[in-house]
Amino acid sequence: MTRCHVCERPCVYEVDPACGSLPAVTEPDVWTVAMGNGLYVSACHSCWMKWPWGHRIYRATGFGRVEVRGPRKPPSISIDELVELLGSA
Numbered sequence: 001m002t003r004c005h006v007c008e009r010p011c012v013y014e015v016d017p018a019c020g021s022l023p024a025v026t027e028p029d030v031w032t033v034a035m036g037n038g039l040y041v042s043a044c045h046s047c048w049m050k051w052p053w054g055h056r057i058y059r060a061t062g063f064g065r066v067e068v069r070g071p072r073k074p075p076s077i078s079i080d081e082l083v084e085l086l087g088s089a
Contacts, residue, residue, distance in 0.1 A: 002042050005041035006041070011029055011030045011045075013027050013029035015027055031047075033047070033048055033055055036055075040057060
């Protein structure tokens, strides 16, 4: 279990709350922030949200991002594919 370097609370997300004698179901929820001296540290989501915009480190996936393996290429379509696509409309 990772602890937040800012507030020292566990970095977990509660998926299902505790019910009776059953414990809560949790998942790790670790975020990264850049401190003023340039060190990158682990933080919980609430501390990450309080951090200044310029010091938040976003994850590789989510927030409109996808994990890309290999070189990025702009989306392209050939003329033949375009004619076929427009012809079927």
